[in-house]
Amino acid sequence: MKYKSINSRFIVVFSIILAAALLRLLPHWPNFTPIAAMALFAGTYVDRKRFAFAIPIAAMLLSDLVIGLHSIMPAVYISFAITVLIGMHLRNKVGVGMVVFASLSSSVIFFLITNFAAWQASPIYPQTMAGLIECYIAGLAFFRDTTNGISFFINDLIGTTFYSAIFYGSFFLLQLRFPVLDRSRF
Secondary structure, eight states: OEEEEEEHHHHHHHHHHHHHHHHHHHSTTTOOOOOOHHHHHHHHSSSSSHHHHHHHHHHHHHHHHHHHHOTHHHHHHHHHHHHHHHHHHHHTTTTTHHHHHHHHHHHHHHHHHHHHHHHHOOOSSSHHEEEEEHHHHHHHHHHOOSSSSSSHHHHHHHHHHHHHHHHHHHHHHHHHOGGOGGGGOO
C-alpha cells in the first residue's frame, strides 16, 4: 500500500509539472508563465531533492529548446534552482500566505539574478557599482512597459502567483478527494 501512495503521488505531481511545461508553449503575455510556480511546486512536493531540481529544470530546458535560448540562460536556471529551494522550505508550511510570499519572492529573485547577468553580459553598462544600479533601474523601467499586458514585472508576479494558486490548490483538492496522495495521513 505504501508504494502505491508513493507512485500515485509522484504521478500526480509529475503530471502537474509536465502540464506547466506545456502551458509555457502556449501563447501568453510576456513573463506570465507557470515556470516559477512549477519550480516552487516541485521543490515542495517532489520528495527526492535531486528530482525536485532535475524534473522542473529538464521540463524548462525542453521548452526552451522549442522557444529558443539566449546568452543569460544560466542566470535564469540559477534563479529557478533557488526557487526550487524556496519550494523545499515550504514543504511543511504550505498555506495560502506562504505560497503567495514564496511566489512573490521568486519573482524578485528572478529579477535580481537575471538583471545582474544582463549587466555582466552587456557592454551598455559599465562594470561598476554605478553601472549595476543603472542596469537595475533600466530593468525596472523595462518592467513598466505596458505594451504587452499590464507590465513585464507585474505579469511575472501575477503569473507566478496565479499558477502557484492553481498548482497548490489543485493538489490540495486532489489530496482531499484521494487520501492516498496525502502524506500526512500515513
